[in-house]
Amino acid sequence: MLTGKLVTFEGPDGAGKTSALNAIVAKLQPQLGDRLVVTREPGGNQISEAIRKIILDRHNTAMDDRTEALLYAAARRQHIVQTIQPALQNDQLVLCDRYIDSSVAYQGAGRGIGEQAVYDMNQFATAGLTADLTLYFDVDAAVGLNRIQQHRQNEINRLDVEALSFHHRVQAAYLRLLADHPDRIKRVDASQPLDQVVTQALEIIASQLPTYVASKGGEDQ
Numbered sequence: 001m002l003t004g005k006l007v008t009f010e011g012p013d014g015a016g017k018t019s020a021l022n023a024i025v026a027k028l029q030p031q032l033g034d035r036l037v038v039t040r041e042p043g044g045n046q047i048s049e050a051i052r053k054i055i056l057d058r059h060n061t062a063m064d065d066r067t068e069a070l071l072y073a074a075a076r077r078q079h080i081v082q083t084i085q086p087a088l089q090n091d092q093l094v095l096c097d098r099y100i101d102s103s104v105a106y107q108g109a110g111r112g113i114g115e116q117a118v119y120d121m122n123q124f125a126t127a128g129l130t131a132d133l134t135l136y137f138d139v140d141a142a143v144g145l146n147r148i149q150q151h152r153q154n155e156i157n158r159l160d161v162e163a164l165s166f167h168h169r170v171q172a173a174y175l176r177l178l179a180d181h182p183d184r185i186k187r188v189d190a191s192q193p194l195d196q197v198v199t200q201a202l203e204i205i206a207s208q209l210p211t212y213v214a215s216k217g218g219e220d221q
């Protein structure tokens, strides 16, 4: 039985997901210890990280859009089987940097393969494993890309260098997902300074998953 919880972090490139995730982990680690699992997509284990290298390599300009979608889904399948599922069976709280919504937004809308088609393909890959809670880091696509250009020049991948119109399609798809799944996806205002982003994200996690994370002023769990 999957008694743990899966929390996913989503948003446009440069929204600040990874920065916020690192700060959240620093705050939750003392409370949760081994009960906390932190991972990312594509990646999280040796096989999925190897697939990540192929997908994000800027030299792979010949990669077909459907090949890209299938590689993300393949990395996800391996990640679920090797990392996420065992942690959920072990009652752990899994914080995952990106998951299936990224595929729907980037491959479905960004590449134009079709959001429903990419979702359906991922149902095969995930066997229906859905996040319990998704934090959507909401920032304008241009602001996110600008942050990467200004501060993260050393880590620009094959998707980051796509045209602004691609990133706008991705952002629009995310906003549709947010509207369509109000129970699962919660908005974080990622245009705020990082410390405020982290506070808001932690408040949401505490309010949605009180058995894992004590809310501010509440008793430690």
Ligand SMILES: Nc1ncnc2c1ncn2[C@@H]1O[C@H](COP(=O)(O)OP(=O)(O)OP(=O)(O)O)[C@@H](O)[C@H]1O
Pocket (backbone or CB within 6 Å): 011, 012, 013, 014, 015, 016, 017, 018, 019, 020, 147, 148, 151, 152, 190, 191, 192, 193, 194, 195, 197
């Ligand atoms: N709230 C913020 N305000 C200003 N800059 C920020 C904020 N959050 C993160 N940054 C900076 O923006 C850059 C991108 O942040 P980060 O890598 O956390 O984004 P990300 O959402 O994980 O991006 P990607 O999905 O492309 O990996 C980093 O240089 C980070 O220091």
Ligand SMILES: Cc1cn([C@H]2C[C@H](O)[C@@H](COP(=O)(O)O)O2)c(=O)[nH]c1=O
Pocket (backbone or CB within 6 Å): 013, 040, 041, 042, 072, 098, 099, 100, 102, 103, 104, 106, 107, 157, 159, 160
């Ligand atoms: C999971 C997933 C990711 N992507 C894109 C989004 C980003 O541009 C990169 C991952 O890089 P990050 O620095 O780790 O955010 O991959 C995607 O297009 N589809 C997906 O399913």
